[in-house]
Amino acid sequence: MQAGESDRKELFDRGWRFSLGNLENAHQAVYDDSSWRLLNLPHDWSVEPLKEQIPGETIGPFSKKSPGGAATGQTLGGEGWYRKTFVISPEDAGKRHELYFEGIYNQSEIWVNGRKAHRNVYGYSTFRFDITPYCNPAGQENVIVVRVINEGKNSRWYTGSGIYRHVWMIRTAPSHIDDWGTFITTNRIADNQADVSLTATVVNGNDSATDFEVRIELVSPTGKTVSKATQSTKVASRDTLEIPFHLQVKKPRLWSTETPDLYTSRISLWKDGTRLDEVAIPFGIRTISFSVENGFELNGVKTKLKGGCVHHDNGLLGSAAFDRAEERKVEILKKNGYNAVRGSHNPMSESFMSACDRLGMLVIDEAFDQWRGKKNPQDYHLYFDEWSAKDIRALVLRDRNRPSVIMWSIGNEIRERITDEGRETAGYLKNEILKYDRTRPVTAGVNKHWDKDRKNMLPLDNAFHHLDVAGYNYMWRFYEEDHAKYPQRIIFGSESVATEASHNWDMVEKHPYVIGDFIWTAMDYLGESGIGNSLEVDPEENVHQFMSWPWFNGWCGDIDLLGVKKPQSYYRDVLWHERKISMAVEVPVAEGKIRKVSFWGWPEERLSWTFPGMENRRLKVNVYTRAPKVRLYLNNVLVEEKIVNEQYKASFEVPYQEGTLKAVEVDDNKEGASTVLATAGEATGLRVTADKTRLSADGQDLSYVWIELVDKKGNVVYDSQRKIQIASEGDGACIIASGTASPNDMASFQSLTPTLFNGRAMVIIRSDYHPGKMRLTVASDGIKTSAINLNTK
The missing domain is CATH 2.60.40.10 (Immunoglobulins)
Incomplete structure (x- = not known):
């Protein structure tokens, strides 16, 4: 939450009771909840391993009975209940008491002392309400009960379930x-x-x-x-x-x-x-402006938006919005060259937004993925007419003081976007925003395809009519044509795919009226399982948009589920002038097979020159650079010099030999920047490192612990399928998540015995509310056990 002093607001995350299932009378003030699980928020029950593990039916949190299937990452929702007691102190008698929920997915009902106090239906919306009339006198116990419903097919991606964002108690004088x-x-x-x-x-x-x-x-x-x-x-x-x-x-x-x-x-x-x-x-003190002539200007400085779309989940944590998890997400994006994000396709957490303010990340603040036209039977279209004005109000009032927010987005790929009704709805939503803020433009992500009736989705005049800035999803080919028709239209790529990154970014650099590009997606996320697949298949085999069980994450991000750069991100570095040269090696396919890459995918490349058993086989090496030519050396011997194509790429066929592969940019016959890939040796150890080893005893702090399989020189051994064992002892902190970035190894997600993926795994540690010392150990057969100590103070 943005506002208030410590004596005004209290973080209300600690000490909730939780039970999963349909319960009778659980909303009543007098109810025996002693057998319920005691937990601290934020909490997402959909990411937790299912109690009943049925061979062939369930693995960890995943179930073949998931209503959303591949779209929601093969996970389950259901009905959950939360209860918490509190007492108003004599000092606070007579004050106004307000509950502030940053987000509950999905529909929720709240009772105070057995009386219904509030209802909310949009799982991403922040809401607050006065509970003073429902509270008992000072000194007497009060009971808050929250019922959460996340049922049916209500989303196109993983949502999580429960009170997954912070809760606050706000105490003020009546005035x-x-x-x-x-x-x-x-x-x-x-x-x-x-x-x-x-x-x-x-x-x-x-x-x-x-x-x-x-x-x-x-x-x-x-x-x-x-x-x-x-x-x-x-x-x-x-x-x-x-x-x-x-x-x-x-x-x-x-x-x-x-x-x-x-x-x-x-x-x-x-x-x-x-x-x-x-x-x-x-x-923040800053100015923003948008024009066809100068594009987007921040404080009078022309600024191109190096953007990425991001979903709200936090990988191994599910949707649980810990402050540190959200901050780390923004840190990773900044480190990888991004200066802008598009919240896709809903309000992001306050922790994420505050991190964008603190760290300097521009934000397109998006409200909805659908209006009245449904994308799923139980999605927000059921509530749009009654709730959309309330949810727009909550979004804008919550975020309008944030310097990071540069645009409001009213929707994404809306079904009715080209109709007269869609045009009227866009105008209605824009007017709702203008009631609370007239300092920022209104936009939306508009596409010409995706729907079954995509051939009838042009022209898009109605879709763009009320937009101050036009968001184009996957339509870079229309930029110049549309500019000729609509010369005052300001355009940005609200979604694009990695394989077309150079085309999109060339348009951004070429035209002032094209202010930026947002990749789908900046980071991997749960759900939309396997839309970024790159598969080894028979030539005649068809590849579907979604991958079936056991795929569970999108696998289309520049950055994987743990926060590691994928090869396509190194390519983007070159496009954005963040890196002069990068190189990756395509994983070879078996004889008679071919590789098919999905629309959102990327060829399966490795940032490695380690391919045991492939000796003398010709491997495809891709070098990315803005230089006109590239020289490639293997073990200091020139393989070939090639001209770089218009997509800033030069490809080589290189017979595999162990050693060092070096790519050097060449301009006017002079060598410049270079990059190297070296063959890793045999695995000799497990490297265990943490982003922090001292945690705050506030019950909210996190430590991200990396586990990497390395050779004697410290190189990560990418190709290993080694299983590891994770254990801990001590107190002051606990393991809350562990796993790998694999998009389809369900057994290694939320597992203390994961199989390494690309040589890596991760453990996430949560601090407790008291000091203590914890020791984390990692073991694997035939390798010395490694450990790391963490202190909570």
């Missing part, structure tokens, strides 16, 4: 600041000064009109107060009032992707010299 009613914008930056507008909303909880004083304090990234303002106002009884402020910040530190400096707005409410409430809202 307080509405944090979602605060809106901060940068009007102008000139002459080394920023003009900042701020609207604060005061809630008067009194039965009579009341005089208040509102104080504003803007605090710099270094903690220095840089601007102040105060206003006195009278608010009518039981009413709210918006109060505008105009402030100046001298020598502002501008928020950008390179310098994501955040200011803090402290807004306090006073009466008769007593402070009633205070919130602290982070914001």
Whole structure:
């Protein structure tokens, strides 16, 4: 959550009871839940191994009875119940108590002391509500009960199930600041000064009109107060009032992707010299603009969007939105050259959005994957008319103060997009956004295919009519043609595939009206199983869009499920000028077989020159560079020099020999940057490393532990299918997830005995609420056991 001081809000994740199944009377205040599982949020039950493991039917969390099948990663939903007790302290008597849920998938009902207090239907929407009328007097126990339903076919990808994002308890005086009613914008930056507008909303909880004083304090990234303002106002009884402020910040530190400096707005409410409430809202001082002539500009600087689409799950963790998991996701994207993400196709977690603010990642904030036209029988189309305005409001009010957000997206590949009804619906959604924010453009991801009636999906005039910026899914071939027809249209590739990356990015670099490109996807995700497949098959064999059991992840990402760069990401580095040259080797197919690559796929390449048993067989080596020519050396002997094609690729056929393969870019007969692949030796050990070995005793911290099979020189042995055993002892932390990046090895997902994939596996450790020491050990037959120590403080 963005706002508030520590005495105003409390993280409410600890100490929930949980039970899976259809239960009678579990919503009542008096109910025996002592046999229920005790857990701490965030929690996703769909990623947990099923209690009953039936040979041939279930493996870990996967089941052949999954209603969503390949689309939802062969996982199950169902019905789950959560219960938590709390007591209002004497100090908090008389205060307003509000529950704030960042996300529950999917439909949810909430009771307080046996009385229904709220209902929500959109699994990605943040919602909040006042529970004060339902609470018992101070000192008496209160019971919160949450029923979660995730049934039927309601999604095209893995969703997870349960209270998978944070829960907060917000305590305020009856008269307080509405944090979602605060809106901060940068009007102008000139002459080394920023003009900042701020609207604060005061809630008067009194039965009579009341005089208040509102104080504003803007605090710099270094903690220095840089601007102040105060206003006195009278608010009518039981009413709210918006109060505008105009402030100046001298020598502002501008928020950008390179310098994501955040200011803090402290807004306090006073009466008769007593402070009633205070919130602290982070914001960035920055300007954005969009035009056909200059494209997208951030603080007046032309900026091309190096973008990726991302789903909301966190790999081995399922959909559980731990702060560290979401932050790590953004760190990985930044490290790999991305400066923008598109939340696909729903509101992302607040933890993810806050990480984008802190780390400097631009965001297209997307609302929906469907409107009234269904994509699945039980999806959001059932609730669109009743709930869409509420969910748009929640999204925009939650995120409108974030400097990372540059566009609002109202939908993706909407069924009714070309119809008059679709045009009217787009206008309705845009107007709902404009009620709360007029500082950002509205967009959507529009495609001409995907539907069964794709031949009738042109023209797309209705789909684009209300969009300020046009998102094109897989339509780079139309950019120039459409620009000639609609010269004022600003375009970006809202989705594209890796095999067409050079075409897409060439368009971005060539035309100012094409402001960026977003790959499907930046990272692998659960569900849409195997859409990125690259299969060795008979020449006459057909390959389907989705892969059947045992495939469970999309396998179309630049980065795999653990966070490792895949070969296509090294190619993208070259396109984005992040790397001068990269090289990969295609895995050979058996005699009589061919390789078929799906639309979202990439040829099966390895970042390795280790192919035992392939001696003297000719292997295809692909080199990627923007240089005009490439020389390839094997063991310091020139193999060949080749001209690089228009896709920045040169391919070689090289008889396999152990040793070192070196590719060197050549320009004007001069050698430049190079890259090397070396043959790995025999596996001699397991390398165990962690991104952190000291964890905070807050029950929320995570440590990501890498397990890599290496030779004596420390090279990862990619081709090994070695099984390992993972164990732990001690306290202060526990293993919450483990597995590999394999898209189809179900037995190694959520397993303490995984089979290594590309020489790697991972363990994720969660801290407890008390200090302790934990030792993690990793063993494998014939290799010395390795270990790592972790401390929780």
